[in-house]
Amino acid sequence: MKDTDLKTQLVQDRRYLHAHPEEGWCEFETTYYIIERLKKLGLKVLSGLEIIEPQEVMGRNETIVKAAEERAISHGVPVNFLKKLNGYTGAVAVLETGKPGPVTAIRVDIDCLPIEETTEPNHEANLGNYHSEYSGFSHACGHDGHTAVGLGVAAWLAAHKDELNGTIKILFQPAEEGVRGAAAMAAKGIVDDVDWFVGAHIGCSAHLGEVGVSHQGYLATTKFDLEYEGIQAAAGSPEKGRSALMCAAATCMTLGSLPGHSQGISRVQIGKLISGTGRNIIAPHAYLQLEVRGETTEINDYMAKNVEMAVRGLADAYGVKYKLTRMGEAVTYKGDEEAINLVKAAASETEGVIKVYDTNSKVGSEDCTVLIRRVQQHGGKAAFFYYGCNHPGHHRADFCIQDEQSLPVGLGVYVNFIKRVNGV
Ligand SMILES: [Zn+2]
Structure with a gap:
């Protein structure tokens, strides 16, 4: 040719x-x-x-x-x-x-x-x-x-x-x-x-x-999908439910304030959150897409570990189940x-x-x-x-x-x- x-x-x-x-x-x-x-x-x-x-x-x-x-x-x-x-x-x-x-x-x-x-x-x-x-x-x-x-x-x-x-x-x-x-x-x-x-x-x-x-x-990066599963209940009987939505909201605030790293750039970003079925229903599901990045692979691993730690703790605090899946990595x-x-x-x-x-x-x-x-x-x-x-x-x-x-x-x-x- x-x-x-x-x-x-x-x-x-x-x-x-x-x-x-x-x-x-x-x-x-x-x-x-x-x-x-x-x-x-x-x-x-x-x-x-x-x-x-x-x-x-x-x-x-x-x-x-x-x-x-x-x-x-x-x-x-x-x-x-x-x-x-x-x-x-x-x-x-x-x-x-x-x-x-x-x-x-x-x-x-x-x-x-x-x-x-x-x-x-x-x-x-x-x-x-x-x-x-x-x-x-x-x-x-x-x-x-x-x-x-x-x-x-x-x-x-x-x-x-x-x-x-x-x-x-x-x-x-x-x-x-x-x-x-x-x-x-x-x-x-x-x-x-x-x-x-x-x-x-x-x-x-x-x-x-x-x-x-x-x-x-x-930047090294890890992409996560996060799902919370709570218990659906009527808003009038909150003690019967476990809100995946409230846990997801707390996750956003907690991850958003994770400490950085002294050795270089770090990032955390929650880009998507879907939750809830209606005004007077305690939300049984929440789905989040998030990612962390780091200037070195070590810093990224540190951020990813922080996410895992926070999610585990928050799920416990809100009495919901969680599934954290790695969706991508570089x-x-x-x-x-x-x-x-x-x-x-x-x-x-x-x-x-x-x-x-x-x-x-x-x-x-x-x-x-x-x-x-x-x-x-x-x-x-x-x-x-x-x-x-x-x-x-x-x-x-x-x-x-x-x-x-x-x-x-x-x-x-x-x-x-x-x-x-x-x-x-
Ligand atoms: Zn490209």
């Missing part, structure tokens, strides 16, 4: 994916699209239980997943294909060159966000006529671009396999939003043999034509100098790049860190970079990425990195 064809393909793939956004653990049409392509390219493909450790899956709702499978079937995804996935989305492409050399892995995430895309006529997707076809959902973080770039790397690998040695893997990871998917892939051991690992995100601090290479950062990131320098060199020789800069990822969270930590624990080296676009801010209805210019840069950095470490 010629380079110009590759660029056209990148944009086409991205726009198809943009019009068909699927949320975490529901990416069945996306996975089908990816795997069909990888097979056509002649790459080895792993999927389902080959790449996901079910016990480590976080934040996956069986009812929502089932509905997504049904929709996929109604859109032409074969039932047999879905059977092989065993309910788990994502894929890994593997190129085994048969020649001795390092194992290199890149990772792209494939899920969207529950955000309704803007109908503003000047929005890129509206101008280009590839607006999200699924109401309430859109690729408002650019993972459609990431996936397209992953497919671009796959096409490049297939076309240049004779010029490569070792093994190259492309991880198409589900459920990055809410930091839910990486742990299940890491636990499966698919990066345990990896010598070089690179992850990336479009946008963030990088403008169009810029590549930011990250040295360290990201750690902090520290890149390896050698891998960072290789990414910088790869970026410098990429067409369309006007600036390469060093950066740290101060805020936010990203579960690629979980895969990176796994690689490093097994002796591999890893780095993370940003390839730029001009955007109004991530997770917004009008998020945009200028795919024609931005995606070839992402592809170029990955490809140049692979050439450097796996070139013959």
Whole structure:
């Protein structure tokens, strides 16, 4: 495939994916699209239980997943294909060159966000006529671009396999939003043999034509769902009831005033609380979504422990039962100098790049860190970079990425990195 064809393909793939956004653990049409392509390219493909450790899956709702499978079937995804996935989305492409050399892995995430895309006529997707076809959902973080770039790397690998040695893997990871998917892939051991690992995100601090290479950062985070179960009773007989709602309210106040940590940034946030059935009924149920973050994994663990302690105590105090479930988790990131320098060199020789800069990822969270930590624990080296676009801010209805210019840069950095470490 010629380079110009590759660029056209990148944009086409991205726009198809943009019009068909699927949320975490529901990416069945996306996975089908990816795997069909990888097979056509002649790459080895792993999927389902080959790449996901079910016990480590976080934040996956069986009812929502089932509905997504049904929709996929109604859109032409074969039932047999879905059977092989065993309910788990994502894929890994593997190129085994048969020649001795390092194992290199890149990772792209494939899920969207529950955000309704803007109908503003000047929005890129509206101008280009590839607006999200699924109401309430859109690729408002650019993972459609990431996936397209992953497919671009796959096409490049297939076309240049004779010029490569070792093994190259492309991880198409589900459920990055809410930091839910990486742990299940890491636990499966698919990066345990990896010598070089690179992850990336479009946008963030990088403008169009810029590549930011990250040295360290990201906040470690734990996402929780919390349920309280009390006893329903009439308001006139309060001694007969146990209010889950009052316990939930007390939880908000208590967690909101948790002490911080002297060694760095810490955060606690309760983003959702649903409770109550009516004015004169003691509420039997409460449901909360909350999260903690920390500048280091230790600080995050400290915050998570505080939450567990407070919830246990409050449930006791209010005489209600509780269920605290970990829905997602990410750690902090520290890149390896050698891998960072290789990414910088790869970026410098990429067409369309006007600036390469060093950066740290101060805020936010990203579960690629979980895969990176796994690689490093097994002796591999890893780095993370940003390839730029001009955007109004991530997770917004009008998020945009200028795919024609931005995606070839992402592809170029990955490809140049692979050439450097796996070139013959
Ligand atoms: Zn993202």
